Amino acid sequence: MITLARPTRREMLAGSGLILALALPIGREPADAAETSADPIFMPNAFVRIAPDDSVFVVLKHVEFGQGPATGLTTLVAEELDADWGQMRTAMAPANDALYKNLIYGTQLTGGSNSIRNSWIQMRTAGAAARAMLVEAAAQRWGVPAAEIDIERGIVSHGTHRSGFGALAADAARLPLPSSPVLKTPDRFTLIGKHVPRIDSPAKSTGKAVFAMDVTRPGMVHSAILHPPVFGAILQSFDASKALAIPGVLHAAAIPQGVVVYARDTWAAMRGRKAINAQWDLSKAETRSTETLHRVFAEATRTPGAEAGRKGDVDAGLKSAAHSIEAVYHFPFLAHAPMEPLNAVIEIGDGRADVWNGTQYQVGEMKAVAETLGLPFEKVTLHQQIAGGSFGRRSQPLMDFGRELAEVAKQSPDRAPVKHLWTRENDIAGGRYRPLTAHRLRGGVDAAGEIVAWDQVIASQSVFSGTPLEAMKIHEGLDTAIVEGAVENGYRMINHRVGVHVLQSGVLPLWWRSVGNMHTSYAIETFLDRLLELGGHELLAGRLALAADDRMKGALTRVAEISNWGGSIAEGHARGIACRRTFGTTVAQVVELSRGADGQPKVHKVWCAVDCGIAVNPSIVTAQMEGGIGFGLGHALFGEISMTEGGRVEQHNFDGYRSLRIHEMPDVEVSIIESGAAPTGVGEPGVPPIAPAVANAWRKLTGQAITRLPFSRGITA
Amino acid sequence: MTSKPIAFTLNGEAASFEGERDTPLLWALRDHFGLHGTKYGCGMAQCGACTVHIDGTPRRSCITPISSVSDQKVTTIEGVNGKVADTVIAEWIRHEVPQCGFCQSGQVMSAIGLLSTKPDAGDAEIDAAMRGNICRCATYVRIRQAIRDAAKALST
Ligand code: FES
Ligand code: FES
Numbered sequence A: 001m002i003t004l005a006r007p008t009r010r011e012m013l014a015g016s017g018l019i020l021a022l023a024l025p026i027g028r029e030p031a032d033a034a035e036t037s038a039d040p041i042f043m044p045n046a047f048v049r050i051a052p053d054d055s056v057f058v059v060l061k062h063v064e065f066g067q068g069p070a071t072g073l074t075t076l077v078a079e080e081l082d083a084d085w086g087q088m089r090t091a092m093a094p095a096n097d098a099l100y101k102n103l104i105y106g107t108q109l110t111g112g113s114n115s116i117r118n119s120w121i122q123m124r125t126a127g128a129a130a131r132a133m134l135v136e137a138a139a140q141r142w143g144v145p146a147a148e149i150d151i152e153r154g155i156v157s158h159g160t161h162r163s164g165f166g167a168l169a170a171d172a173a174r175l176p177l178p179s180s181p182v183l184k185t186p187d188r189f190t191l192i193g194k195h196v197p198r199i200d201s202p203a204k205s206t207g208k209a210v211f212a213m214d215v216t217r218p219g220m221v222h223s224a225i226l227h228p229p230v231f232g233a234i235l236q237s238f239d240a241s242k243a244l245a246i247p248g249v250l251h252a253a254a255i256p257q258g259v260v261v262y263a264r265d266t267w268a269a270m271r272g273r274k275a276i277n278a279q280w281d282l283s284k285a286e287t288r289s290t291e292t293l294h295r296v297f298a299e300a301t302r303t304p305g306a307e308a309g310r311k312g313d314v315d316a317g318l319k320s321a322a323h324s325i326e327a328v329y330h331f332p333f334l335a336h337a338p339m340e341p342l343n344a345v346i347e348i349g350d351g352r353a354d355v356w357n358g359t360q361y362q363v364g365e366m367k368a369v370a371e372t373l374g375l376p377f378e379k380v381t382l383h384q385q386i387a388g389g390s391f392g393r394r395s396q397p398l399m400d401f402g403r404e405l406a407e408v409a410k411q412s413p414d415r416a417p418v419k420h421l422w423t424r425e426n427d428i429a430g431g432r433y434r435p436l437t438a439h440r441l442r443g444g445v446d447a448a449g450e451i452v453a454w455d456q457v458i459a460s461q462s463v464f465s466g467t468p469l470e471a472m473k474i475h476e477g478l479d480t481a482i483v484e485g486a487v488e489n490g491y492r493m494i495n496h497r498v499g500v501h502v503l504q505s506g507v508l509p510l511w512w513r514s515v516g517n518m519h520t521s522y523a524i525e526t527f528l529d530r531l532l533e534l535g536g537h538e539l540l541a542g543r544l545a546l547a548a549d550d551r552m553k554g555a556l557t558r559v560a561e562i563s564n565w566g567g568s569i570a571e572g573h574a575r576g577i578a579c580r581r582t583f584g585t586t587v588a589q590v591v592e593l594s595r596g597a598d599g600q601p602k603v604h605k606v607w608c609a610v611d612c613g614i615a616v617n618p619s620i621v622t623a624q625m626e627g628g629i630g631f632g633l634g635h636a637l638f639g640e641i642s643m644t645e646g647g648r649v650e651q652h653n654f655d656g657y658r659s660l661r662i663h664e665m666p667d668v669e670v671s672i673i674e675s676g677a678a679p680t681g682v683g684e685p686g687v688p689p690i691a692p693a694v695a696n697a698w699r700k701l702t703g704q705a706i707t708r709l710p711f712s713r714g715i716t717a
Numbered sequence B: 001m002t003s004k005p006i007a008f009t010l011n012g013e014a015a016s017f018e019g020e021r022d023t024p025l026l027w028a029l030r031d032h033f034g035l036h037g038t039k040y041g042c043g044m045a046q047c048g049a050c051t052v053h054i055d056g057t058p059r060r061s062c063i064t065p066i067s068s069v070s071d072q073k074v075t076t077i078e079g080v081n082g083k084v085a086d087t088v089i090a091e092w093i094r095h096e097v098p099q100c101g102f103c104q105s106g107q108v109m110s111a112i113g114l115l116s117t118k119p120d121a122g123d124a125e126i127d128a129a130m131r132g133n134i135c136r137c138a139t140y141v142r143i144r145q146a147i148r149d150a151a152k153a154l155s156t
Helices: A009-021 A030-036 A069-081 A115-142 A165-173 A201-205 A266-275 A290-300 A314-320 A362-373 A400-410 A424-429 A517-534 A539-546 A550-563 A618-638 A690-702 B025-032 B083-094 B104-117 B123-130 B140-154
Strands: A048-050 A056-060 A088-092 A150-152 A155-158 A161-163 A221-226 A234-239 A249-255 A258-263 A277-281 A306-311 A323-331 A343-349 A352-357 A380-384 A418-421 A437-445 A451-461 A496-503 A574-582 A585-595 A601-611 A667-672 B006-010 B013-017 B051-054 B057-060 B073-075
Touching: A048 A115, A048 A165, A056 A069, A069 A088, A069 A115, A115 A150, A115 A155, A115 A161, A115 A165, A161 A165, A201 B083, A201 B104, A221 A266, A221 A400, A234 A249, A234 A258, A249 A266, A249 A400, A258 A266, A266 A418, A266 B025, A290 A323, A290 A437, A290 A451, A290 A496, A314 A437, A314 A451, A323 A517, A343 A400, A352 A362, A352 A400, A362 A380, A362 A400, A400 A418, A437 A517, A451 A517, A517 A539, A517 A574, A517 A690, A539 A550, A539 A574, A550 A574, A550 A585, A550 A601, A550 A667, A574 A690, A585 A690, A601 A618, A601 A690, A618 A667, A618 A690, A618 B140, B051 B104, B057 B104, B083 B104, B083 B140, B104 B123, B104 B140, B123 B140
Parallel strands: A056 A088, A221 A418, A352 A380, A451 A496, A601 A667, B006 B073
Antiparallel strands: A048 A056, A150 A155, A155 A161, A221 A258, A234 A277, A249 A258, A306 A496, A323 A437, A343 A352, A343 A418, A437 A451, A574 A585, A585 A601, B006 B013, B051 B057, B051 B073
């Protein structure tokens, strides 16, 4: 049982100030803002705030960037509180590890698809505690036993007595905290697992949702930055005279991250950025092309590398195999390209700093800002915003963006508040990519068709190399994020080995929606398809026979049912299947495709079965599967960041870095597997199965195994 | 600023802009008129996040110099109204289309533009009208469904 302390007076004030600062909670019309601006008076814990007007604020410790925690976490509180959904409001937590840490990571970070998973008991306990205190307040006021009091949809009642939460809030605030509030059993859930409308749909459908990019401060200036043209290049000198001649440009300054142009508006800042003439020292730069890196990485996989996992004797297995195959896979660098490029507003002065940002790692980002400005952490206030996508981009091991932001603030003319906005070009050509990776797989089947050997060697960069997390995350040359999904690969293997080479390049890598699972899933599910076929197995039955656990079998069975796997399909169409467990959630997908006019896969339909334990919000679970499929498909088809010899990135915007568009989006049918297990996440697990499912269907259609991504490069006429 | 102000209609009201004439409408809206519903996503007519209506037609405000809207009617997500707009937005909310939401002003403006001229748009027309709007969250399944249902509601 999680015990929740009552916040200190200081924390309460911070919390209530925060809510008032957010006069427009997400998902609410401005008309509601006045209605909800009443000061919350009942704050039983760090997560629940009840105002006299019956509004219940849930303080969100996780960033909302589309994956749904604003609705999900609020649902958990509302459920135990027996609140009416219409009275629920949201507010963003400040940066505070003591109150708002992710219980899995131990710091206030959103990632690993675990926002709901780590909060499942915590947020319900927060709601249940508040409920118990409201009930006790009513019991004392009405002179009736607490046990006889009922709450339904925000109304506290006993016989003829009825009250809203607001009218009891002041009394409840004076009561002691309940020692161990009792949580509901799942059969009593009225919101969890039911259709609860997404809390942010109205604001996000009407242009009213406020992102960091939409924040303005009095006297604010705008800045744009020119980053080095090649990774690792160092600024030698720059000439800003052309930039400063542009009307509206105020100032230009060098900071460790590049050259910053300050201006009265964004347009002038962006024009100024283009007009900077900078000289760069390339002596320490990464000048290898991605073609060279692909060769180097693939070459490395010829030796076993650091051992990540081993079962049985792979070499003996390979020797004994009746048939064996080998494949080398190439995965490109990928940019996250969240729809809202990185940006934030920062205001410094009087030994403090205020930051408006939609960050994935509240505490880390504010530490980076504080450190760079030489301020104590407590003097930096985060005004957390919703974020326009992230996919991993809005946190970095070194919190580079927070550091850059603080440097920008230091040079701001007259220390004016500044909105620092990355152009799309900064975003796409600026690094922090899903690392370029190579896999070499060797496998074999015996005369009876059983898989008797599986050897997988992976060469990749580590996200943690050269960061303070290196010592913690890389052991004996092994970074576990690289082999995610490969060691326990979901299938029973007799002779199995996974090896890793952690290689270096000057390109900065970063976790990217589903992290290592993104490439391991592809290599495993496509190679498995080939081995199953080599052994004479049907591709679903073969998987079912090897599946290591019941949830995987369940997902495969369900997706086969809804897709009518094995049934007849249209002429010129083919189907493929893949199943992966990512961060505790199992997803199986079936794809139906044909050859498009451009010679590339045209995906018509995707069936998807997901087992995420209890689906707190089935509509959001479904949406995350749909979105994960589209995101994974787009990158499989076209996603690639490439560098020419000399190290220049070839993609700068959405013209070169192609994104999936609506006419390329297949129909998607999602089936959620009924479960009583505690919930696991859905933000990432929809992504890994789609690319291998498409590749498997393509191989069926054409006989061609695609080992180089994206498909636009891997499929040769 | 020596040149004369650019006069146009913004969300039904007279507006005038005195800054640089080549300022893209997007930045004039966001930085000078304080209308933040219109978003920046690429600045080169690739993503549609900046879509507004100019004389009723969806246009990419990031490549539209403010000088070119002189005497024209500019409508942003903040000012769009009428039966088509209400229907589209209602379907957007009912289908819970937005994830991160950042592309959605542009999506909604493109969809309203489509159904204003073609209230009975079919799937091919939906694809053609919406393919200029990128959604990195890939909410396309629901975008399509919301437009289909809005078309249904509008044509009955
Ligand atoms: S910002 Fe105008 S189309 Fe992308
Ligand atoms: S909802 Fe996130 S980009 Fe469209």
